[in-house]
């Protein structure tokens with residue numbers, strides 16, 4: 504949303520995201536800064552999840568051994584779980600969206616620096632996943 508509360512077209516934002524990053528990534532333009540900022544925001548995303556558990560309490564994590572006893576890979580999705588219980592509250596959701604957005608900004612920055620197209624990468628990954636399905640083993 505902009506200052507006039509006008510929403511942007513999501514498809515246009517995806518297409519133009521790297522140009523947007525290119526205009527505003529000034530201070531940390533070095534690939535060294537971009538790489539370290541990506542690590543910083545990756546840690547901040549993880550920290551925000553942890554704070555949602557330990558400070559807010561809107562979600563909890565009940566980690567335990569995963570049993571891969573499904574008869575096929577297609578059944579795995581029904582057998583394994585995220586170990587996550589609950590749902591993010593609005594405050595934690597906003598915080599995580601902020602950290603993930605910052606991460607995406609620097610992801611766009613590293614793509615610009617290395618002359619890679621983020622949308623092309625997303626499309627190729629989408630196609631690989633569509634082709635391999637659960638056999639991509641992710």
Ligand SMILES: [Zn+2]
Nearest residue numbers: 559561592595
């Ligand atoms: Zn919360």
